[in-house]
Amino acid sequence: MSEPVNIRQIAPGTKIALVDGAVAEIVSNPADGVWVFARYLSSPSDPARVGGEEMIFAQDIVEIRE
Amino acid sequence: MATADTQGYRPGLVDLSAGQISREIFVNDEIYQQELERLFARVWLFVGHESQIPNPGDFFVSGMGEESVILCRDRLGQVHAFLNSCRHRGMKVCRYDEGNTPVFTCPYHGWSYGTDGRLVGVPYFREAYHEKLDKSQWGLVEVPQLCCYKGTVWACWDPEAPSFFEYLGDFVHYLDLTLDGWDGSEGGTEILGGIQKWRIPCNWKFPAENFCGDSYHNISHRSVDLVGIGPSGSGRRDMQERLMARRLQVSFYERGHQTGVYLFPHDQPTPPSYQHSPIVAEYFAHCEEERRKKRGAWTRLIGSPGEIFPNTALHPRQPRTIAAWHPRGTHQTEVWRWYLVDKAAPQEVKDFLRDYYIRYSGPAGMTEQDDMENWNYAHAASRGTIARRYPYSYEQGLGHEIANYESEGLRVPGTVMDITEAKSSEHNLRNLYRRWAEFMEAESWEVLATWRHDSRAAAE
Amino acid sequence: MGEAAVTARIQGYRPDLVDLAKGQISREIFVNDEIYREELERVFTRAWLFVGHESQIPNPGDFFVSSMGEESVILCRDRTGKVHVFLNSCRHRGMKVCRYDEGNAAVLTCPYHGWSYSTDGKLVGVPYFREAYHSTLDRSAWGLVEVAQFCCYKGSVWATWDPAAPPLLEYLGDFLPYIDLTLDAWDGSDGGTEILCGIQKWRVPCNWKFPAENFSGDAYHNISHRSVDLVGIGPSGSGRRDMPELNMARKLHIAFPERGHQTTSYLLPKEAAPPPAYQHSTVVSDYFRECEAARRRKRGEWGRMIALVGEVFPNTAYLARQPRTLAAWHPRSAHETEIWRWFLVDKSAPAEVKDFLRDYYIRYSGPGGMTEQDDMENWNYAHAASRGTIARRYPYSYEQGLGTEVENYEWQGFRVPGTVCDLTQAKSSEHNLRNLYRRWAEFMEARSWDELMSWRRQRQAAAAE
Numbered sequence: 001m002s003e004p005v006n007i008r009q010i011a012p013g014t015k016i017a018l019v020d021g022a023v024a025e026i027v028s029n030p031a032d033g034v035w036v037f038a039r040y041l042s043s044p045s046d047p048a049r050v051g052g053e054e055m056i057f058a059q060d061i062v063e064i065r066e
Numbered sequence: 067m068a069t070a071d072t073q074g075y076r077p078g079l080v081d082l083s084a085g086q087i088s089r090e091i092f093v094n095d096e097i098y099q100q101e102l103e104r105l106f107a108r109v110w111l112f113v114g115h116e117s118q119i120p121n122p123g124d125f126f127v128s129g130m131g132e133e134s135v136i137l138c139r140d141r142l143g144q145v146h147a148f149l150n151s152c153r154h155r156g157m158k159v160c161r162y163d164e165g166n167t168p169v170f171t172c173p174y175h176g177w178s179y180g181t182d183g184r185l186v187g188v189p190y191f192r193e194a195y196h197e198k199l200d201k202s203q204w205g206l207v208e209v210p211q212l213c214c215y216k217g218t219v220w221a222c223w224d225p226e227a228p229s230f231f232e233y234l235g236d237f238v239h240y241l242d243l244t245l246d247g248w249d250g251s252e253g254g255t256e257i258l259g260g261i262q263k264w265r266i267p268c269n270w271k272f273p274a275e276n277f278c279g280d281s282y283h284n285i286s287h288r289s290v291d292l293v294g295i296g297p298s299g300s301g302r303r304d305m306q307e308r309l310m311a312r313r314l315q316v317s318f319y320e321r322g323h324q325t326g327v328y329l330f331p332h333d334q335p336t337p338p339s340y341q342h343s344p345i346v347a348e349y350f351a352h353c354e355e356e357r358r359k360k361r362g363a364w365t366r367l368i369g370s371p372g373e374i375f376p377n378t379a380l381h382p383r384q385p386r387t388i389a390a391w392h393p394r395g396t397h398q399t400e401v402w403r404w405y406l407v408d409k410a411a412p413q414e415v416k417d418f419l420r421d422y423y424i425r426y427s428g429p430a431g432m433t434e435q436d437d438m439e440n441w442n443y444a445h446a447a448s449r450g451t452i453a454r455r456y457p458y459s460y461e462q463g464l465g466h467e468i469a470n471y472e473s474e475g476l477r478v479p480g481t482v483m484d485i486t487e488a489k490s491s492e493h494n495l496r497n498l499y500r501r502w503a504e505f506m507e508a509e510s511w512e513v514l515a516t517w518r519h520d521s522r523a524a525a526e
Numbered sequence: 527m528g529e530a531a532v533t534a535r536i537q538g539y540r541p542d543l544v545d546l547a548k549g550q551i552s553r554e555i556f557v558n559d560e561i562y563r564e565e566l567e568r569v570f571t572r573a574w575l576f577v578g579h580e581s582q583i584p585n586p587g588d589f590f591v592s593s594m595g596e597e598s599v600i601l602c603r604d605r606t607g608k609v610h611v612f613l614n615s616c617r618h619r620g621m622k623v624c625r626y627d628e629g630n631a632a633v634l635t636c637p638y639h640g641w642s643y644s645t646d647g648k649l650v651g652v653p654y655f656r657e658a659y660h661s662t663l664d665r666s667a668w669g670l671v672e673v674a675q676f677c678c679y680k681g682s683v684w685a686t687w688d689p690a691a692p693p694l695l696e697y698l699g700d701f702l703p704y705i706d707l708t709l710d711a712w713d714g715s716d717g718g719t720e721i722l723c724g725i726q727k728w729r730v731p732c733n734w735k736f737p738a739e740n741f742s743g744d745a746y747h748n749i750s751h752r753s754v755d756l757v758g759i760g761p762s763g764s765g766r767r768d769m770p771e772l773n774m775a776r777k778l779h780i781a782f783p784e785r786g787h788q789t790t791s792y793l794l795p796k797e798a799a800p801p802p803a804y805q806h807s808t809v810v811s812d813y814f815r816e817c818e819a820a821r822r823r824k825r826g827e828w829g830r831m832i833a834l835v836g837e838v839f840p841n842t843a844y845l846a847r848q849p850r851t852l853a854a855w856h857p858r859s860a861h862e863t864e865i866w867r868w869f870l871v872d873k874s875a876p877a878e879v880k881d882f883l884r885d886y887y888i889r890y891s892g893p894g895g896m897t898e899q900d901d902m903e904n905w906n907y908a909h910a911a912s913r914g915t916i917a918r919r920y921p922y923s924y925e926q927g928l929g930t931e932v933e934n935y936e937w938q939g940f941r942v943p944g945t946v947c948d949l950t951q952a953k954s955s956e957h958n959l960r961n962l963y964r965r966w967a968e969f970m971e972a973r974s975w976d977e978l979m980s981w982r983r984q985r986q987a988a989a990a991e
Contacts, residue, residue: 003300004291030632034285034640035651037632055651057640058285059489089620285640285653440638443622447615450597451566452687456671459618462658490658 005061008033017063018056020045027053034058080503082496085461089448092269097506098396105376105505106131108224108514110233112378112390113137113147115404116217117256123166123181129392129402130221135209136160136170137219140182145214147221148183149207159206170206179206216245216253218388226511234374235517236479237323240316243369244382247408248353250360255386255406258420262403264429266438268445270377270391270399271502276437277371277379277389278324279315279494281485282462286436295432296384297422298341302433303384306337311368312473315494316480320517322501324480324494325372325380332366332474339384346418349411363476373494375501385423397445403428460499463491544967546960549925553912556733561970562860569840569969570595572688572978574697576842576854577601577611579868580681581720587630587645593856593866594685599673600624600634601683604646609678611685612647613671623670627725634670643670680709680717682852690975692982698838699981700943701787704780707833708846711872712817714824719850719870722884726867728893730902732909734841734855734863735966740901741835741843741853743779743790743958745949746926750900759896760848761886762805766897767848770801771832776937779927779947779957784981786965788944788958789836796830796938803848810882813875827940837958839965849887861909867892924963927955 007029010016014026016038022045024038038056043049079088091097111130114137118126125138127150134150136159152159152172159170159179169186171178178187183206191197209221213230220230227233234241247254266273276283284291287302294300311328318324336354340346358365369382377391385405392400405423407416427434447453463483471482483493508514543552555561575594578601582590589602591614598614600623616623616636623634623643633650635642642651647670655661676685677694682705684694691697698705711718730737740747748755751766758764775792782788800818804810822829833846841855849869856864869887871880891898911917927947935946947957972978 004288006292028632030635032631032633032635032642033288034635034637035633035642055642057651057653058288059653280639282639282653282658286638436637440619440621443625444616444620444638447598447613447620447622450613450615451571451595452597452671453613453615453620456613456615456617458620459663459668461663463660464662466660485658488657488660489654 005058005064006033007036007058007061007064010036010064015041015065016056016061017065019060019062022046022049023065024054024056036061080499081457082460082500082503085459085464085492085496086457087460087499088457089454091502092271092445093396093449093454095396098269098393100506101393102131104508105502106393108222108227108505108511109376110211110213110220110222110227110230110374112374112388113219113221115257116145116214116219118164119145121166123168124164125160125162125167125170125181126164127160127162129390129400130209130223132393134158135221136206138181140180141168142182144182145212145219146181146183147209147212147219148179151207152177153185153204153206177204183208216242217255218245224511228511228515232515233321234323235318235321237318237321237325237374239364239479240323240325240327240369240372240382241374241380243367244380244386244388244406247410248350249356249408249410250353250365251356251410254409256409258405258407258416258423262428263400265394265398265400266441267398268438268441269396269448270393272441272445273379273389273391273399273401273437274373274377275495275498276441277381278373278498279317279326279371281313281315281326282490282492283437283440286440287433290432290436293432295422295425297343297346297418298339302426304337304339305384306339310334310337311486312484313486314471314478315483315485315491316372316478317467317483317494317497318480319497319500322375322498322504323373324497326370326494327478328368328370329473329476329478330366330368332363332476334366340418343414343418345412346415349415353408366473366476367478373498375498376505381427385419385426387423387427397449401429460492460496463488463493464496466491467493544963545921546964546967549923549928549956549960550921551924551963552921553918555966556735556909557860557913557918559860562733562857564970566595566857568972569966570857572686572691572969572975573840574677574684574686574691574694574838576838576852577676577683577685579721580609580678580683582628583609585630587632588628589624589631589634589645590628591624591626593854593864594673594687596857598622599685600670602634602645604644606646608646609676609683610645610647611673611676611683612643615671616641617649617668617670641668647672680706681719682709688975692975692979697785698787699782699785701782701785701789701836701838703828703831703943704787704789704791704833704836704846705838705844707791707831708836708844708850708852708870711874712814712821713872714817714821714829718873720873722869722871722880722887726892727864729858729862729864730905731862732902732905733860733912734857735962736905736909737843737853737855737863737865737901738837738841739959739962740905741845742788742837742962743781743835745777745779745790745954746956747901747904750904751897754896754900757896759886759889761807761810761882762803766890768801768803768805769848770803771798774798774801775832775950777949778935778942779931779949779955780942780944781931781947781958781961782944783961783964786839786962786968787837788961790834790949790958791836792832792834793937793940793942794830794832796940798830804882807878807882809876809878813879817872830940837962839962840969845891849883849890851887851891861913924956924960927952927957928960930955931957 012026022043023041027037029036035055039053040049113128114126119139122141128137136148136150154177157174159172169178176189180186185201185204210225211222213220290302298304311330314327372380379389381387387405389403394400468482471478483491577592578590583603586605592601600612600614618641621638623636633642640653644650649665649668673685674689755766762768775794837843843853845851852868854866858864931945931947935942947955
């Protein structure tokens with residue numbers, strides 16, 4: 001399993017890779033270590049999500065990309 | 067099926083069809099008193115392990131519900147569980163945690179009992195009692211049923227209760243995952259070190275529902291996951307099987323037991339673990355191989371937290387531990403935690419595991435502390451006059467249970483919720499409260515042993 | 527409505543527990559666990575309670591964790607600037623959603639399973655909503671529990687769980703001008719106060735009604751504070767407070783029987799020069815002298831009223847003058863109270879004035895305050911003694927000044943609202959304490975707010991004639 005990622009300090013604008021293969025960009029970070037608000041940049045499993053902003057759960061984030 | 071029979075304990079308190087449970091059941095003193103009678107006086111409870119009392123005269127003071135009991139081995143090697151209370155005036159007959167003794171002597175007036183419970187010593191039996199006291203009637207109160215299984219000792223106050231094996235039903239296969247040696251040898255485990263005991267200001271059902279399969283609260287343990295206290299130096303546990311296994315929640319409706327389980331694909335090689343120590347990693351790799359040879363398809367199952375109704379929690383893998391949630395009033399629980407290791411493991415393996423266990427579990431264990439923080443405040447918040455009017459939510463995954471789950475030829479006993487894609491469900495929690503509600507309503511074990519009705523009905 | 531008439535209406539909560547005609551109250555009401563539990567239901571879920579001050583949550587996302595009765599609540603300001611008060615308990619499994627004292631957050635996330643609420647209470651984040659809940663959970667039904675009513679008045683925030691309760695201003699009734707004396711700036715400008723520094727919180731092993739009755743107007747216990755008076759901790763270096771008005775004013779007990787609020791206040795003579803104060807600091811004494819003058823200009827006759835202590839039923843106390851503070855007596859059990867104390871200063875006072883006052887406040891009030899310590903010593907042992915099996919058979923005495931209260935009290939042209947006991951010659955009375963317990967008994971007996979709003983029935987009766 002992938003290592004847990006510490007999401008508390010990720011700045012807006014940073015890209016994150018999700019467990020289902022999607023990539024999103026941080027819009028805002030409440031800094032609770034549990035959620036971030038992000039906009040989908042790509043979403044192979046559900047293309048309708050692209051462009052939409054959602055709350056992303058920490059356990060669904062597999063990697064922080066620059 | 068049981069759910070149809072039970073409308074829900076005091077309608078409005080436990081509503082299984084809506085998946086809502088009132089906070090009252092956690093904080094109401096009257097309900098708690100009823101639990102002591104209807105639950106803890108009638109179920110099978112975990113009392114200890116035979117490895118704690120290996121020799122005649124050995125004793126270990128344990129608990130059943132709120133009451134103190136003495137688990138001991140008599141002169142002939144037979145195991146007993148007695149109420150730790152002198153028949154004369156009630157004083158604790160044994161005030162030590164554990165030890166060895168030929169007799170249990172009450173410090174109050176000196177009545178003395180053999181390790182088989184018989185009243186053997188009565189000061190001034192001739193002079194003061196004129197030899198009239200019928201000593202045979204005044205032995206220590208003994209549990210009517212006791213069962214030793216692969217080292218674990220269980221007891222029940224109710225003579226009408228089914229035998230321990232009937233009580234377990236098919237759940238026994240999951241209990242084996244905790245009790246057998248990791249190489250698959252039957253009952254190849256023993257207790258490691260001392261027993262941890264500590265109190266938490268919450269109702270016993272908070273830890274009980276957590277360990278029966280709260281698959282949702284991993285986020286609580288995130289800090290521990292990030293720090294990497296696992297035996298291979300990453301995450302909280304070695305759980306590489308998560309990537310390749312099906313993650314299941316298994317409930318036994320009629321019994322009230324449940325567990326989480328990982329189901330590997332057929333012929334899946336075992337992921338490496340315990341990388342921090344070559345000796346330990348090698349030991350467990352060897353165990354895995356042996357287990358495949360002995361257990362065949364059943365090797366595909368790795369247990370995760372589970373619970374034997376009502377308050378014995380099992381953690382079969384990492385760490386390997388059994389816990390009892392002793393009720394100490396509506397608003398307090400006393401946790402007793404035992405740790406298990408393979409009897410045949412090298413000393414270095416046992417030492418390694420001990421460090422890991424302490425790091426993970428117990429009052430100072432980093433993961434257990436997260437849980438206790440949640441239970442404390444969840445309980446405190448449930449006591450509030452306003453707060454207790456609002457039910458808790460237990461609807462996750464309602465309706466998605468599978469009765470006959472099968473995977474590549476392996477039939478998984480119990481009713482299964484496959485949470486590999488779903489990530490989580492509250493299936494197991496609903497199971498716990500379904501059975502709890504049944505016990506609170508049922509007048510006797512005749513009503514509770516529903517599986518007997520089914521087979522009788524089938525026979526007709 | 528006269529006290530005698532009201533007394534006739536209320537037989538007294540469980541007769542011989544509260545006997546207002548005789549002025550005797552059973553110790554049971556302070557120590558009985560059953561009565562305490564009833565209080566939680568009948569008083570604290572129905573009354574208006576003080577929750578905090580708007581200056582503690584100035585910006586969107588700001589929160590302050592407070593208390594209503596025994597329960598933890600979150601006072602916060604949402605993204606649109608609107609103020610809310612929520613029960614601090616996740617709807618899923620009850621865990622405290624916010625474990626901090628105060629701060630700023632975009633969302634309030636429960637640490638147990640990750641349910642997350644926006645600052646307007648909506649459930650916005652549910653982990654695995656699609657996967658585990660199959661999108662069936664009705665999130666709109668699982669938001670944070672919100673109070674039925676709340677009201678911001680001159681910065682102070684109040685809330686009630688009871689939708690049937692009258693609005694705050696009606697709840698306060700004619701007691702409102704006395705609250706204003708605490709909340710307005712000293713120069714008389716409306717609501718010109720703010721909270722100073724942190725909130726003091728500490729626990730005292732006594733029933734909440736001990737501090738509540740003390741601050742309702744226990745005019746009799748000054749002897750307890752004699753050591754502090756002798757030491758001279760007052761801001762002018764003498765006595766405990768600057769109270770030169772004592773020599774020239776009428777000292778009054780003022781009670782509002784239908785509401786249950788009461789105060790001890792001083793009424794200065796017409797045309798009296800403002801008494802000197804804060805002599806230890808020229809800057810401070812100048813500031814207050816100017817304020818006094820401004821207040822008389824703005825408030826006319828009301829500039830003659832100096833409020834001392836007072837209590838909004840059931841458990842919000844104020845001290846309007848020196849020091850200037852609001853306190854909540856939070857029940858934590860029949861035998862324990864958690865006190866939260868806020869301190870107030872004029873928003874526009876110079877920094878030197880605020881610093882001076884801070885030193886004085888700490889010296890006087892709070893767990894380290896010299897005067898408060900005297901009070902706590904008394905409450906502790908009074909409570910402990912009341913628990914005894916023998917002790918609790920003997921009622922407390924509340925008969926001081928029975929029958930001496932008057933309505934329509936007037937002095938030198940000032941008509942004082944409320945029922946008044948003039949203490950100038952009498953030195954003391956227990957009028958205000960009886961008023962507190964009268965209202966307490968009414969709450970304990972009444973089945974609903976309908977029964978508690980006697981003033982509405984009067985109005986209706988009058989309209990019908």
